[in-house]
Amino acid sequence: MFRIIKSVQIVLIAVSLLLTSAVTAQTSKQSEYKGAAPKYIFFFIGDGMGLSQANTAEAYLGALNKTNGIQKLNLSSLPKQGFYTTYASDRFITGSAAAGTALSTGGKTTVNTIGMDAKRQKPLKTIAELAKEKGYKVGIVSSVSIDHATPAAFYAHQPTRNMYYNISLDLSKSGFNYFAGGGFKNPEGDGKHIEKNSMANFGMGESKELEDKEPNSMKIAEKRGYRFVNTVKDFKKLKKGDDKIISIAPNLSGGSALPYFIDQNGKTDISLAEFTKKGIEILDNKDGFFMMVEGGKIDWACHANDAATVIQEVLQFDNAVAEALKFYNKHPEETLILVAGDHETGGMALGFSGSHYSSDFAVLQHQKLSYEAFSDLIKEYKKTKEGNYKVEDGLALVKKHFGLGDTEKKLALSEFELKQLKAAFEKSMNYKKEMKKDDQFYLLYGSYDPLTITACHILSQKAGIGWTSFSHTAAPIPIRSIGVGSDLFVGFYDNTDVPKNLMKLIE
Missing domain, CATH: 3.40.720.10 (Alkaline Phosphatase, subunit A)
Structure with a gap:
């Protein structure tokens, strides 16, 4: 046991010396630079x-x-x-x-x-x-x-x-x-x-x-x-x-x-x-x-x-x-x-827990506009409909601009994903500033339009991309x-x- 511990100590000391010498060499290279200035x-x-x-x-x-x-x-x-x-x-x-x-x-x-x-x-x-x-x-x-x-x-x-x-x-x-x-x-x-x-x-x-x-x-x-x-x-x-x-x-x-x-x-x-x-x-x-x-x-x-x-x-x-x-x-x-x-x-992160080891980055080509432009579309929809909102309209907009729900593009929606989008649509249509103070709201949507951010998250996840923060x-x-x-x-x-x-x- 003593020999094993001793061997580990020697290895750690060797690694430490290598790292120290690398840093020292880098510092020396920086301080001793005598070359020409770039034009x-x-x-x-x-x-x-x-x-x-x-x-x-x-x-x-x-x-x-x-x-x-x-x-x-x-x-x-x-x-x-x-x-x-x-x-x-x-x-x-x-x-x-x-x-x-x-x-x-x-x-x-x-x-x-x-x-x-x-x-x-x-x-x-x-x-x-x-x-x-x-x-x-x-x-x-x-x-x-x-x-x-x-x-x-x-x-x-x-x-x-x-x-x-x-x-x-x-x-x-x-x-x-x-x-x-x-x-x-x-x-x-x-x-x-x-x-x-x-x-x-x-x-x-x-x-x-x-x-x-x-x-x-x-x-x-x-x-x-x-x-x-x-x-x-x-x-x-x-x-x-x-x-x-x-x-x-x-x-x-x-x-x-x-x-x-x-x-x-x-x-x-x-x-x-x-x-x-x-x-x-x-x-x-x-x-x-x-x-x-x-x-x-x-x-x-x-x-x-x-x-x-x-x-x-x-x-x-x-x-x-x-x-x-x-x-x-x-x-x-x-x-x-x-x-x-x-x-x-x-x-x-290039990896999402729900996709396990799968990645399909090509699906991202089906998004045709930025989150900002899509949020503007949602604002305009909300303004023109004046309370007569239909969740089917929201899903249609998501399909048109993100491809989500289009089986030919390999972007079929699961029951859980549909539930997420429908809940987000309701929040977008009934959005009030005080919602931002709710911790659960922030963890799901940050400070963004709920339908927009949910569409972005689902498409990211289908590509095999994860996010930890806003x-x-x-x-x-x-x-x-x-x-x-x-x-x-x-x-x-x-x-x-x-x-x-x-x-x-x-x-």
């Missing part, structure tokens, strides 16, 4: 994108090609891989503001704080601000509003993410060269109330009329030399050398964000990839550029546990990464590409990289180390 830096952040979100998209593509495996995304082709922890200074499960600040400044802060220390007293310099000081042109691109938590963390310094008006003033104060994607949430002020409805951060909830309007922050941006572009025609006219551009999507959905990729129209909408491609064209110059691109609605779709929409948002994000890779292939000795995430959302999780996040200095981003470390290493490279 072109792409920093992609998939908001809410953990390992599962990307892998689910790959499994979906594999299923469409009738393989029992995956089809790799562009981002998975990046050769250097790492993971990092995400906790905030005041909470183990972080929020987008604290995580964005960690990734932009290298400093831990409190949940909801933008670009400031944990006490919300001291502004922290961001990697984008440092890049500008060093002569790089700077671009910030996002599929959500450009004053949302993650993009804001690269140019703003405010005590709370909900101070959208102050954040939008910081935007034009930054002097960055290119902003693109969503619009401004509150360009005429936040009013005497800071929005307490957290769902407003996910593009949901009614906007409020302001009694006391502030000077319009978009007008202030124009006075500071910025030009707004918000049509497809004018967007296409933008060219290399254009400066101080704020390009806003022509069609904005809830929360002043781009429509979900699954809902976009290729002729009248501008995708995240197109905004990225145009950013490369505008920013490219002899002194180089830094561009942060956020796939912000991956997070929103994960909050709603909408697997099909999550996949499409990951694919839109990956299309943007593809544009950076095209540029990299022309400038491999001068370019660094990082693909990261701020946190995981939803506790998305919120963020603390899972470590993968980071992938290629190019100049990419060796610094290999290993397992903290999210604050990412910008610290970027700053070393730029310095």
